[in-house]
Amino acid sequence: MSDGGAVARHYTHGSLLEAIRLGVEKLGKTPETVTIDDPAPIDEFHIGGRRASDDFLSQLPLNDGTHVLDMGCGLGGGSRFAASRFGCRVSGVDLTPEFVKT
Secondary structure, three states: OOOHHHHHHHHOOOOHHHHHHHHHHHOOOOOOOOOOOOOHHHHOOOOOHHHHHHHHHOOOOOOOOOEEEEEOOOOOHHHHHHHHHHOOEEEEEOOOHHHHHO
């Protein structure tokens, strides 16, 4: 079994929230105007990105009565997409405390 602490250390940025704020500013957006699609290229950094999320989730019977568990949710991009696109409730779990806090 792998060491969850080693995984968390590997992915910890140290100033992730500030980096996201700067990225939002570079887009010419504010926290109030940024959309769910704006950070998708870096927010869903799994293989296939947003398209893979949509292709996979579209095959499931998700709706406003569904509760989904996102294991390894990272920053929550896939979770937010699922909730936005399908109206389902999503709970995310991740090994990296900085991701969860952010």
